[in-house]
Amino acid sequence: MKLLGWLLRAAFFLLVFALALNNQTPVVVHGLFGTRWEGPLALVLLIVLLLGVLLGVLVMVPLWWHARRQARLSSTPTSAPPPAAASPTPSPASRPQPDLPDAV
Template identity: 50%
Template sequence: MKYLLWLLKAAIFFTLFAFALNNQQDATVHFFFGTQWRAPLVLVVLAAFTLGLVVGVLGMVPRWWRHRSAAKRPVMASTAAPTPPSSNPPATATGTASSDPIHGI
């Protein structure tokens, strides 16, 4: 299995290397206000890929922080003092307390 993974990595590398060799022509990227950037096409594609990757990661950061803080909350709640048991009446045969309303009917 290890050799199969190395073979797959080598195939991906040589495919990308052949792509880079076949796309060495100059490409011009036109920006606003008449500015332009001339570079080999493979660098333009690599820059566009990198920029998309950065934008995607930055778009995920707020949700990632939210999930991370939500994952820490139960840990902090478990370290707090335990709450005393409530004085609810015992559950009936249906699994609900006798004073609780029945929902979903």
């Protein structure tokens, strides 16, 4: 199974690599205030992908910190909870049965 996973990863890498080699056409990226940058299409797409991932991580960091803080606060009890009183479990016959529609 591990071999199949590595083969799929290698095939995906070769596909992306072939697409990058086929997209070497220079493109012009027009920025703010008249700035321009010219580079290969594959490089521009890679940079945009990495910037998107970085922006997503930066947006999620405060949420992760908040969740970790909440988990840490809830995992450290201030005092031991009282032991639960032993209650007998009801027998199956005493449990209420759900109402089922009549068969036609």
